[in-house]
Amino acid sequence: MTDLSTAFATALRLITTLDAALVEIVTLSLRVSFGAVLVACVLGLPLGAALALARFPGRQALVVLGNALMGLPPVVAGLVVYLLLSRAGPLGEFGLLFTPSAMVIAQVVLITPIIAALARQVVEDLWASLGEQLRSLGAGPWRAVPTLLWEGRFSLVTVVLAGFGRSIAEVGAVIIVGGNIAHVTRTMTTAIALETSRGDLPLALGLGFVLMLLAVLVNGAAYWIRDFARARGG
């Protein structure tokens, strides 16, 4: 119990004093996660919609594969990206290993399947209910993709938040490809792992509380924006 209250006090102190080291790692965490979510959306939303509407042999297998990739272990994703970006690997010449870019890439690998698979479900359901109407307006499945994504935007916010949640909470991949370098690739989660291994459990848990608060803030903001847009009749 004392451990928990010490951790809570630590979290409070870190937040109220705007601890410089904390601000740095929070900024990097948000930067990496938002970057990864944006790229994953650009790739995953159209991919999910296409998968929902297209009819071709092997589609079911692709859907199953996409759903399975939602459970891709972060360590595996991290290792694959590590081997690709390593100097001895095929993309080594860019020197991206142990940089924030490498962390974004690893997280894009992790969350694109989540966003694509969930978006596919949303679009499929919408097409089932709106398809006839859209077809009567002369829109085939392909013309309908942007409209369907737009119509499903409120559900898709939740999809995007699922991707964000995975990326901000993830440690296995980013610690491998980022290297947890102080001031360069140290994020909230890798800092928590580091403090745990130093046996400073109150500080580790305190950082954990800050991370959860961050997640609540981002989700709250998304909820508020969605509500606001809905009220405006968007």
Added chain:
Amino acid sequence: MRSLIPMDLLRRLTLLACAAATLAWGTAGAEERFITVASTTSTEQSGLFGHLLPRFTAKTGIAVRVVAVGTGQAIQIAERGDADVLFVHHTPSEEKFVADGFGVKRYPVMYNDFVIVGPKADPAAIRGGSDAVAAFAGIARAQAPFASRGDDSGTHKAELALWKAAAVDVKAASGQWYRETGSGMGPTLNTAAGLGAYALTDRGTWAAFKNRGELEVLLAGDPRLFNPYGIILVNPARHPHVKAADGQAFIDWVISPAGQQAIADYKVDGEPLFFPNYRP
């Protein structure tokens, strides 16, 4: 047609994504002059690097990025060319690294020592001894729980050498009294504290470790617990992108009188943790 709006939105999203990617790429600090050092958790977590690196950077303007992992993994990273300098503690592996052409030359830098920690109750009665091998044999006889790194790190290799000297087959005992955590020194100490197990740890990590529970140092001072560190420039002949000049500048500074003094000056609770031992 409504689809005009989302088209515009999609375009904007794409632009935004590109901007975000650029932002993340930008934070890599492309302009900054830096080297990457593959090193061990003991040097990083004991706070030694926090003490040393700012002095070097202030003098040379070269920032040092440390990837702190186990010695085995650090050597892997250096062999693949993902670091400019290797700074670890397992002399046979370091010499092999140089002999295999991955490194230029090994310089001795400093040493500290391993200590055997264990529960206050000390079921194997090793407290105060001076023979690490006898203590290990005693732990095996008592079948007292022992938490091993099990991760091919320098500490793990040193521990295996002690078991071998004590003629104990830990492979056979793995999963029983011998627990391989497969993780770093800190997590292994966390496990040992939880299990009330013995463990071998470097003094630096122990000094900085806070979650000790019932653990305390039971045996230290055996010459076989000597733990020397070496520093090696990754061979630019094998990996042409290696920042040879800046990497060598770091090595030269660490073994210079100023660098050696900085190592000697680093203390935790008034006790020095590392002892410089470079001899030209």
